[in-house]
Every structure is written in structure tokens, then in C-alpha cells.
Amino acid sequence: MGDVAQPIPPFERFYLEHRDEVLGYLRRLLGQRAEDAWQETFLRALRAYNRLQHARNLRSWVFTIATNVAMDELRAKPQLPVDGVVVAEIERDAFRELEHLTGGLPPTERAAVVLRYGYDLPYAQIADALGSSEDAARAAASSGVRRLRRTHERHA
Amino acid sequence: MNVTPELDSRFRDAALREGLVDVRYDIVESPVGELFVAATERGLCRISYHPDGMEDVLASTFGPRVLRSPLDDVRRELDEYFEGRRREFDLPLDVRVAPFHADVLAELARVPYGRTDTYGSLAAKVGRPKAARAVGTVMNRNPIPIVLPCHRILGANGSLTGYAGGLDVKLRLLQLEGAMLI
Numbered sequence: 141m142g143d144v145a146q147p148i149p150p151f152e153r154f155y156l157e158h159r160d161e162v163l164g165y166l167r168r169l170l171g172q173r174a175e176d177a178w179q180e181t182f183l184r185a186l187r188a189y190n191r192l193q194h195a196r197n198l199r200s201w202v203f204t205i206a207t208n209v210a211m212d213e214l215r216a217k218p219q220l221p222v223d224g225v226v227v228a229e230i231e232r233d234a235f236r237e238l239e240h241l242t243g244g245l246p247p248t249e250r251a252a253v254v255l256r257y258g259y260d261l262p263y264a265q266i267a268d269a270l271g272s273s274e275d276a277a278r279a280a281a282s283s284g285v286r287r288l289r290r291t292h293e294r295h296a
Numbered sequence: 297m298n299v300t301p302e303l304d305s306r307f308r309d310a311a312l313r314e315g316l317v318d319v320r321y322d323i324v325e326s327p328v329g330e331l332f333v334a335a336t337e338r339g340l341c342r343i344s345y346h347p348d349g350m351e352d353v354l355a356s357t358f359g360p361r362v363l364r365s366p367l368d369d370v371r372r373e374l375d376e377y378f379e380g381r382r383r384e385f386d387l388p389l390d391v392r393v394a395p396f397h398a399d400v401l402a403e404l405a406r407v408p409y410g411r412t413d414t415y416g417s418l419a420a421k422v423g424r425p426k427a428a429r430a431v432g433t434v435m436n437r438n439p440i441p442i443v444l445p446c447h448r449i450l451g452a453n454g455s456l457t458g459y460a461g462g463l464d465v466k467l468r469l470l471q472l473e474g475a476m477l478i
Contacts, residue, residue, distance in 0.1 A: 150351035150362035164297030186316045
């Protein structure tokens with residue numbers, strides 16, 4: 141109660157609000173291949189936009205689409221770029237140290253780690269993005285972080 | 297990680313090419329200030345002197361897939377009009393209003409460049425001679441001012457009465473068109 145349904149915002153506003161962070165996310169997942177995936181993400185969003193039932197969680201919704209596009213791309217061409225272009229506006233220390241190594245992670249772990257530590261999404265929304273349970277999302281992120289630590293120690 | 301202008305316009309072009317946009321809009325500079333202009337696939341659907349919040353109006357009227365994108369034809373015809381080189385607009389229109397409003401706007405569209413008419417006279421032309429006040433409401437809610445020339449409609453005594461862009465703008469448009477004012 142008291143939770144008044146928000147109207148779906150005009151696409152332009154949704155787009156301006158999320159276009160930069162979605163590009164940053166895809167850069168982390170795909171490196172130089174991010175631009176085509178970014179365009180495909182917003183085209184998919186636009187195709188579905190007039191069928192949205194509510195305006196809740198639009199941020200995690202667009203991250204879900206971006207994750208799907210990135211997964212398709214990574215499965216089709218699993219050769220990962222080394223680092224791609226890495227931006228350094230990350231707040232979490234662990235992720236900041238390890239971020240440049242995420243290119244070596246399996247796609248699901250990579251997405252889970254980047255969404256959790258790079259974008260601060262809660263596990264429930266990461267689960268939506270990955271199409272998995274919340275437990276599985278948590279497991280993927282922690283497995284990814286363990287794998288990063290091992291890689292890090294090997295290189296250290 | 298900022299989206300470059302090139303990437304941004306590549307996306308906007310692709311969205312339009314795929315027909316995914318309910319309504320597109322642009323801001324056009326003019327001698328009477330910034331104009332918010334919008335069009336659907338069918339044609340020009342809005343001109344507003346007050347851009348703030350217009351994206352929401354478009355979304356609720358035409359659908360949520362609202363995207364900013366250059367409207368070159370609209371911009372060019374408006375430029376020509378303001379330079380005094382265009383007396384009639386050739387743009388296709390998409391007017392979605394109630395039947396009475398549609399009748400009044402159709403009559404309004406016939407008032408020639410440089411001439412004026414009155415609310416009462418327009419009411420009589422749509423067969424409702426006593427509906428001058430209702431015609432005033434239609435003018436007030438005109439979705440496409442300038443192109444649908446509500447600035448040419450005056451009070452019975454020749455007074456400017458009112459205008460969405462302000463009375464100074466109404467007067468300016470009439471002077472541009474060389475209309476005789478009392």
C-alpha cells in the first residue's frame with residue numbers, strides 16, 4: 141500500500157540514465173567488442189519497452205539484457221580480450237585490485253563479479269541478470285573472487 | 297565510460313531504421329525561442345513553447361518509446377516560415393484529438409496566412425455558433441501551434457486574447473505575416 145505505480149518513463153530518459161554505465165559494464169565483460177553489444181542491448185530494450193508492465197528495477201532490467209547480450213557474444217567467441225579497456229572508478233578495494241584480471245574468468249563468474257563489485261547490484265538482481273537463483277549468483281561471485289585471488293597470487 | 301556522440305547517433309539511427317520509436321522529438325531554435333517539436337511515423341504531432349516535461353506528455357499520448365532525433369524537415373519549414381519565405385506548411389500532420397477539436401482545428405487550418413478570424417466565426421463554421429468559448433479551449437490546447445495557426449484567431453473586438461507562447465509571440469507572428477491588426 142502507498143506504493144503508487146510509477147508510469148514507464150519516456151525511453152529517452154531511461155536511455156540517458158543508463159547508457160554510460162551499461163557501456164562501462166560491457167567494456168569490462170567484452171573489452172573492445174563492447175560497442176556492438178551496447179547497441180544491441182539498447183535495441184533489445186527498445187523492442188521490449190512498450191510491453192513493460194511496470195517501472196521498477198529498470199536498472200537491473202537493462203543490466204540483465206546487457207548480460208544476455210554479453211553471454212551470447214562470449215559463448216559465440218570465447219576468446220577473451222586481455223583487459224580490453226579498463227576504467228578505474230571502482231569503489232570496492234578487492235575489485236579494484238583484481239578488476240584487470242576478470243578477463244580470465246568464465247562468463248557467468250565474470251558477470252557476477254562485475255555486477256556485484258563494480259555496479260553494487262544486490263544478489264537478487266544479479267540472479268535476474270544471470271537467469272539463476274540468488275544462491276547461484278552468490279556462489280558465482282564468490283567463486284569468481286576466489287579464482288581471481290588465486291590468479292593474483294600466482295602473478296604476485 | 298561515456299558513450300561517444302558517434303555511438304549515440306549510430307544507436308538512434310538504428311532504432312529509427314528498425315521502426316522501434318513511437319514518437320521522436322527535437323528542440324528547434326527560432327526567433328520566438330526554443331520550440332519543442334515531435335513527430336510520429338504519420339507526421340508532425342506536437343509543437344510546444346514549453347519543452348519541460350514534454351517527453352512525459354508524448355509518452356502518455358503516443359507510447360513510451362520516445363527518442364530524441366533530428367527532425368530536419370520540420371526544422372527547415374519552420375526556418376523558412378520565420379524568414380518569411382514560407383506561407384503554408386507541407387508537413388504531414390498526426391493530430392489525435394476529440395472529434396469537436398478535430399473539426400475546429402480543420403477549420404483553423406483554412407485561415408490563410410496573414411489573415412485573422414475570430415473565435416465566434418470559427419464556431420459558426422463548425423456549425424456551433426454559440427460555442428466561441430469552447431473554440432477558445434480548442435485553441436488553448438492546440439497540439440501544433442504555428443503550423444495550425446491559432447495565432448490568427450482573435451477576440452470579437454480584435455483583442456489578442458491569449459496564446460500559449462505569450463501575447464508578445466502572437467503579435468510577433470501576426471506582424472511577421474503582415475496581418476492587419478485593429
